[in-house]
Amino acid sequence: MAKKSSKSPSKPRSKTASKKSSELQKVFAHVPDPSIAQKEYRQRKKSQLAMIRKTDKKLLAEMLYQMVLGRVFEQKCAEVYRIGMIGGFCHLYIGQEAIAIGSMMALKEGDYTITSYRDHVQAMVAGIAPEEVLAELYGRAGGNVKGKGGSMHMFSKEKGFFGGHGIVGGQIGVGTGMAFAQKYKDTDNVTLCFFGEAAVNQGIFHESLNMAQLWKLPIIYICENNQYGMGTAQDRAMSISNIASKGDGYGMANEFVDGMDVMAVRDAVLRACNRARKDSLPTLLEIRSYRYMGHSMSDPGKYRTSEEIKKYQERDPIALFKDSLKEAKVLGEKDFEKIEKRAQEAVEKAVRYSEESPYPDESELLTDVML
Amino acid sequence: MAEMTMRDALNAALREEILRDENVFVMGEEVAEYDGAYKVTRGLWQEFGDKRVIDTPITELGFAGLGVGAAMAGLRPVVEFMTFNFSILAADQIINHAAKMLYMSGGQFNVPIVFRGPNGSAFQVSSQHSQALEAMYANFPGLKVVMPSTPADAKGLLKSSIRDDNPVIFMEQERMYGNKGEVPDDPDFLIPLGVADVKREGTDCTIVARSMTVPMSLQAAEIVEREYGVSVEVVDPRTIKPLDIDTIVESVKKTNRLIVAEESHSFASVGAEISHQVMELAFDHLDAPIKRISTVEAPMPYAKNLEALALPSVDKIVDAIKEVCYL
Numbered sequence: 001m002a003k004k005s006s007k008s009p010s011k012p013r014s015k016t017a018s019k020k021s022s023e024l025q026k027v028f029a030h031v032p033d034p035s036i037a038q039k040e041y042r043q044r045k046k047s048q049l050a051m052i053r054k055t056d057k058k059l060l061a062e063m064l065y066q067m068v069l070g071r072v073f074e075q076k077c078a079e080v081y082r083i084g085m086i087g088g089f090c091h092l093y094i095g096q097e098a099i100a101i102g103s104m105m106a107l108k109e110g111d112y113t114i115t116s117y118r119d120h121v122q123a124m125v126a127g128i129a130p131e132e133v134l135a136e137l138y139g140r141a142g143g144n145v146k147g148k149g150g151s152m153h154m155f156s157k158e159k160g161f162f163g164g165h166g167i168v169g170g171q172i173g174v175g176t177g178m179a180f181a182q183k184y185k186d187t188d189n190v191t192l193c194f195f196g197e198a199a200v201n202q203g204i205f206h207e208s209l210n211m212a213q214l215w216k217l218p219i220i221y222i223c224e225n226n227q228y229g230m231g232t233a234q235d236r237a238m239s240i241s242n243i244a245s246k247g248d249g250y251g252m253a254n255e256f257v258d259g260m261d262v263m264a265v266r267d268a269v270l271r272a273c274n275r276a277r278k279d280s281l282p283t284l285l286e287i288r289s290y291r292y293m294g295h296s297m298s299d300p301g302k303y304r305t306s307e308e309i310k311k312y313q314e315r316d317p318i319a320l321f322k323d324s325l326k327e328a329k330v331l332g333e334k335d336f337e338k339i340e341k342r343a344q345e346a347v348e349k350a351v352r353y354s355e356e357s358p359y360p361d362e363s364e365l366l367t368d369v370m371l
Numbered sequence: 372m373a374e375m376t377m378r379d380a381l382n383a384a385l386r387e388e389i390l391r392d393e394n395v396f397v398m399g400e401e402v403a404e405y406d407g408a409y410k411v412t413r414g415l416w417q418e419f420g421d422k423r424v425i426d427t428p429i430t431e432l433g434f435a436g437l438g439v440g441a442a443m444a445g446l447r448p449v450v451e452f453m454t455f456n457f458s459i460l461a462a463d464q465i466i467n468h469a470a471k472m473l474y475m476s477g478g479q480f481n482v483p484i485v486f487r488g489p490n491g492s493a494f495q496v497s498s499q500h501s502q503a504l505e506a507m508y509a510n511f512p513g514l515k516v517v518m519p520s521t522p523a524d525a526k527g528l529l530k531s532s533i534r535d536d537n538p539v540i541f542m543e544q545e546r547m548y549g550n551k552g553e554v555p556d557d558p559d560f561l562i563p564l565g566v567a568d569v570k571r572e573g574t575d576c577t578i579v580a581r582s583m584t585v586p587m588s589l590q591a592a593e594i595v596e597r598e599y600g601v602s603v604e605v606v607d608p609r610t611i612k613p614l615d616i617d618t619i620v621e622s623v624k625k626t627n628r629l630i631v632a633e634e635s636h637s638f639a640s641v642g643a644e645i646s647h648q649v650m651e652l653a654f655d656h657l658d659a660p661i662k663r664i665s666t667v668e669a670p671m672p673y674a675k676n677l678e679a680l681a682l683p684s685v686d687k688i689v690d691a692i693k694e695v696c697y698l
Contacts, residue, residue: 144477145479173433173436174440176433177443177448178440178444180441184422185445208433211430367478369473369512369513
């Protein structure tokens with residue numbers, strides 16, 4: 001990554017279609033290949049609109065709803081965390097919504113997902129009810145895992161959601177095994193395995209990619225590059241900036257994807273799914289994004305400037321998606337209001353449910369240790 | 372019944388379980404085409420092929436993690452570590468993932484996996500290849516730890532471990548792979564986990580031994596019987612976790628003396644745990660302080676004489692018996 005002042009694309013897409021290339025060069029100074037990124041940037045609007053026109057309207061509305069729900073839910077988490085309703089760690093997803101929604105809503109029945117500790121939104125997209133997620137954060141019996149896991153450990157066997165995991169990179173090995181099992185059982189299902197860019201420096205990333213390509217496993221590794229590993233900027237922790245290219249080291253198909261564009265994410269994941277289902281081949285996707293909040297609720301985020309955060313917020317994935325949906329005449333302001341209201345209501349319901357849910361019974365302390 | 376080596380008994384257990392359940396597969400370094408570094412998997416790849424017997428790269432953390440994920444998704448992996456020394460590289464997947472998955476998923480995801488291989492010392496392979504790590508794994512709730520000492524136990528316990536719905540650490544001993552014994556050939560011969568076996572009955576002193584120290588203790592018992600007329604009982608817990616403390620306590624109540632013989636270092640060892648539990652449960656029955664025989668508190672040396680000095684031995688156990696019996 002280049003200096004902080006030059007690393008952010010600065011304007012919403014709809015206003016930048018005619019940006020001069022010198023300006024774009026500056027905007028994309030931080031990406032591995034500025035010329036490709038500029039081209040992508042110009043094409044983004046066009047391609048997002050084209051993708052939208054090819055996609056079912058109901059699905060698009062649901063995608064927007066899930067993005068808005070994720071945003072509203074996480075904002076509520078921040079609010080109730082501050083008044084002491086949530087203990088321990090709490091890693092929020094605000095700013096990264098396009099990745100979870102764009103990728104997981106491209107899956108089909110029987111596919112699996114596994115992710116890191118930043119797992120609330122992935123859990124909800126997988127189908128775990130917002131109230132179950134929030135009650136887990138409250139440490140209540142009605143929580144997703146009965147108050148035993150907390151923020152970092154949401155799971156649903158029924159929905160194929162293999163959890164949020166607390167050790168940086170640990171889930172990359174587990175996800176590789178999930179895909180191994182899908183192949184072993186001769187299914188055409190795939191595994192989506194999410195992790196942050198800092199996990200790429202762990203040994204398990206490299207060990208897993210090697211095995212996945214060697215044994216041709218149907219897995220899509222999704223590096224959610226939010227550019228900071230806790231407080232350490234990527235360029236202070238990684239000898240090269242192009243994470244997608246690390247797939248080349250294992251002969252693995254790889255792509256760089258704009259994580260602010262939910263349709264681009266969907267498109268890339270669909271391509272990778274196709275490769276996995278038809279040819280049983282893995283893919284590494286580096287999806288560049290940005291988290292607006294600190295690493296966790298205890299992180300004031302002093303390692304970056306408010307200007308930097310603002311620049312990303314100007315090209316917010318939800319705002320961009322709304323613009324495109326409006327331009328494509330798929331949804332309008334009234335629809336947006338309805339979606340916003342529905343999300344607000346779901347979150348309010350989750351709060352009520354969580355507040356009313358009892359603490360786990362003391363007899364739960366020693367259950368689920370072993371079968 | 373047939374006489375076979377520990378190695379072949381383990382091999383038979385693997386073969387029978389692969390035949391029995393299509394979800395059972397074996398993976399690890401050199402387990403397939405090379406027939407296993409210690410030949411425990413001999414012939415399995417030829418019989419069952421690439422799908423069921425899988426050679427991995429040297430990537431312990433990676434294939435341990437792969438096994439955990441495969442087990443969560445419904446398979447029953449048997450993951451071989453060429454030796455348990457290398458499992459330390461995979462400790463994150465075993466301890467942070469396999470052991471905790473059921474609990475942190477609120478009971479949704481169990482991990483039916485076996486991690487197996489030789490544990491403890493071999494013959495002059497020095498410090499990084501001679502560690503007995505059972506105390507480390509036994510310390511974490513969520514893992515079972517199994518250590519057989521005879522070919523029959525090895526077969527029955529491995530089969531039970533593969534059929535168990537929890538992660539099992541199954542520890543063999545390289546020095547014992549060639550040991551022979553009678554082994555049942557019934558494909559449903561199982562030894563339940565968590566049940567100790569009294570390997571030798573006696574009345575004057577109890578030795579709790581496991582893995583390599585079981586044959587040593589039996590030999591020491593013969594010597595003291597012959598030379599001093601002391602009757603020694605040898606209890607083999609076979610499963611370190613869950614520990615069959617009842618059988619141990621029952622024996623101590625009969626003999627009033629206890630020695631724990633183990634290959635690991637003594638500090639914070641399984642022997643320390645057993646000593647503590649016996650103190651709690653049978654304090655009034657003890658006629659002498661509990662004695663422990665362990666490997667010395669130093670990394671394993673290479674030189675043959677120093678290695679012998681570091682490890683438990685029949686002589687050391689004989690001396691311990693004399694000490695607790697005040698002979």
